[in-house]
Amino acid sequence: MTDRFSGMTKTPQMPAARMLADANARLSVKLEAPASAPLDVVLTELEEKGAVIDILRLLGVALPARERVWWSCLAARDYVGEAPDNNTPALAASEEWVFRPTPENRDKAGATIDLAEPDDETVNCAMGVLYSDGTLGSGDLANVPAPLGAAEVVAFAMNVVAMDKHEEDFDTYVQLLIDRGVDIARGGNGKLDRENASAEKEE
Template identity: 35%
Template sequence: MDLSAEAKALFAPNAPTSAYLKALIDAELYADAIRLLGMALPRREAVWWGCLAARGALPPEPAPADGAALEAAEAWVFRPTEENRRACFAPAEAMNFETACANAAMAAFWSGGSLAPPDAAVVVPPGDGLTGTAAAAAVLLAAAAVPKEIKARHRASLAQALDIANGGSGKVGA
């Protein structure tokens, strides 16, 4: 996990993750807290969090591939099948893997299964941290959609993640 020097300085090896997260939030190291939560949440919940952030940042008329990427990721969250997981790749690729929606879709694609083509004899499992990294990227890119609101968007996304972590829907204040 790629954390800032300030975040690394706050790390206490024997402290629980929740204490480290609180320290990051108290220090207003929101991007680091988002990266930590992306890794700490279970994969399906992390993808959902990325979807919520991406949907909240969509312009009134999003690029068709962005909408398709987000819909594919949400479909995987609601029905995490291999078919739905694989359907996330093409629309994310169409957006060059550069948008919040594309990263939410890649978080779902990297959630399990194989990265090899469906008919390949070899299984290439995704790395353990890929889903969390992509989900956090979706959240960070969504927050950056309105630069003057980035801190407020970071705080709102952190509240969503904590709600999800505690069994909620993540639709805080909705």
């Protein structure tokens, strides 16, 4: 087994199947690994099967809340552009919450969702902030559970949106998204050069 997915110390120490179940998420491929298999084993099998979408889905489930939102923000920045000139309200507020995860910043991010332009996909980042603790917000909304797995699925969705905007270098970019998630799971900042992304394995 390769060490591409080793050392992901910020992810929960539980079977990958349990993480998926807790987030109401499913993979599209049938795994040979047992239900007790840890995250790195399942990710390695998915890589061997070429199931890159499932790898992204599982990373979105495995990353903790702040790291998950940061992963989605980096994907958004890939096509929106650098701050501050290319900020969207949702993206800027989401990044602010990552650096200072206060209730006030969470509310600020949540407030950008309804005000966003219809074609602003960066609201996925803000939704990840809003649902970060499994509820619909702060105050009275703290007692209202968010849809199961909502925070995880919007982070995955943000990466898929960014992926769809990189048709010219699709394979390389997908590997960057994966390596970025792994780096964040290891405690890194995820700011990897595209040239350093793992090359897609040949058949």
